[in-house]
Amino acid sequence: MSLFKKMGGRGSTVGLDIGNHTLKIVKLRHQKDGYFLEATGIKELPKGTIEGGEIKKRDALIDAITGLVNQCDPSIREVVFSMGGHGIISDKITFKIEDDDNAEELILWEASQRSPFDVDDITLDYKILRRFPNSRETEVLLVAAKNQVLQSYLDLIYDAALVPVIVDVDAFAVTNSYALECAGLPDMGTVALINIGHSTTSVTFIRDGIYHSSRDISTAGELFNRIIQRNMGITSEEAGQAVKGKASGVDMNQLKQSISLAAEELSSGIDLAFSYYKNSEKTDSLDKVVLSGGGAYIPTLAQFLESRHQTKVQISNPLAHIQYNKGLFGSTGVENIGALLTVAVGLALRKTGG
Numbered sequence: 001m002s003l004f005k006k007m008g009g010r011g012s013t014v015g016l017d018i019g020n021h022t023l024k025i026v027k028l029r030h031q032k033d034g035y036f037l038e039a040t041g042i043k044e045l046p047k048g049t050i051e052g053g054e055i056k057k058r059d060a061l062i063d064a065i066t067g068l069v070n071q072c073d074p075s076i077r078e079v080v081f082s083m084g085g086h087g088i089i090s091d092k093i094t095f096k097i098e099d100d101d102n103a104e105e106l107i108l109w110e111a112s113q114r115s116p117f118d119v120d121d122i123t124l125d126y127k128i129l130r131r132f133p134n135s136r137e138t139e140v141l142l143v144a145a146k147n148q149v150l151q152s153y154l155d156l157i158y159d160a161a162l163v164p165v166i167v168d169v170d171a172f173a174v175t176n177s178y179a180l181e182c183a184g185l186p187d188m189g190t191v192a193l194i195n196i197g198h199s200t201t202s203v204t205f206i207r208d209g210i211y212h213s214s215r216d217i218s219t220a221g222e223l224f225n226r227i228i229q230r231n232m233g234i235t236s237e238e239a240g241q242a243v244k245g246k247a248s249g250v251d252m253n254q255l256k257q258s259i260s261l262a263a264e265e266l267s268s269g270i271d272l273a274f275s276y277y278k279n280s281e282k283t284d285s286l287d288k289v290v291l292s293g294g295g296a297y298i299p300t301l302a303q304f305l306e307s308r309h310q311t312k313v314q315i316s317n318p319l320a321h322i323q324y325n326k327g328l329f330g331s332t333g334v335e336n337i338g339a340l341l342t343v344a345v346g347l348a349l350r351k352t353g354g
Contacts, residue, residue, distance in 0.1 A: 021044065024341055180321055223262050255299070318341055
């Protein structure tokens with residue numbers, strides 16, 4: 001199973017984002033003039049289905065996947081899915097490749113030497129990020145996936161009557177989505193793509209339009225829920241609605257204070273992730289932050305981060321350059337849901353042909 005291969009001869013690609021809290025699916029038709037959104041859907045998982053990336057309620061997850069597929073497009077069979085960051089490590093290296101004929105052999109050998117896992121227990125893959133003709137050096141992204149974790153997800157997809165054609169990683173999917181959102185003109189400097197899920201937040205750094213690195217932090221939507229629930233004396237369900245900006249009859253000042261407490265902890269995690277980036281790039285500049293995932297819509301969070309990190313903060317719009325029928329989203333405005341689809345869109349953007 002390849003982690004980076006391209007799909008050939010397909011007019012449409014389906015991205016399936018399996019999160020700890022929700023499933024998201026996106027079916028994109030690849031056209032000469034861009035992309036068309038053929039189907040999409042979001043489904044909350046029963047509580048405790050996935051915890052810390054580990055599948056706890058397998059049958060419930062399979063039922064949720066098949067239910068979402070049937071709701072969106074029963075003809076869907078082949079999917080690109082993501083393992084998130086669980087059971088996967090990545091590393092970026094630069095070295096000389098004298099002969100393109102042995103490039104793959106050399107890269108995979110290097111990957112096997114660097115992985116902390118036993119080479120027999122992992123699936124290795126790589127992606128060439130860029131070449132430097134003057135020095136004949138090549139910058140390569142290495143990825144290693146633990147076979148046991150990978151196989152558990154593959155079996156799950158097959159048991160849901162689907163065929164997994166590509167396995168991806170959330171950080172790469174978010175990067176693909178952002179590249180399309182930039183319409184091929186990515187910002188220079190450092191951009192942090194912050195995908196705020198229910199139990200984990202991933203921070204992906206883009207340097208001059210090229211993927212640099214990513215780190216996971218434990219502060220995510222679940223912490224916001226807990227702090228709001230505790231400080232405001234409301235139920236978990238009410239806190240969940242407040243986090244989504246749908247609170248009614250609550251003290252808005254108290255809500256803002258509760259969000260700020262959780263946001264401060266999230267900011268500390270972002271600072272820690274950025275410190276690793278700074279050490280490798282020798283720069284103190286963070287030029288832009290792009291929020292995605294369900295946490296992107298937490299009220300006042302974007303403004304808080306903008307002030308705290310003294311940089312521009314915006315919410316991801318993965319559908320900015322994708323055609324779609326507005327009726328596909330019903331009464332839900334796409335501006336209130338788009339950021340949740342960022343990973344699924346990135347998965348479905350896998351290029352056809354080649």
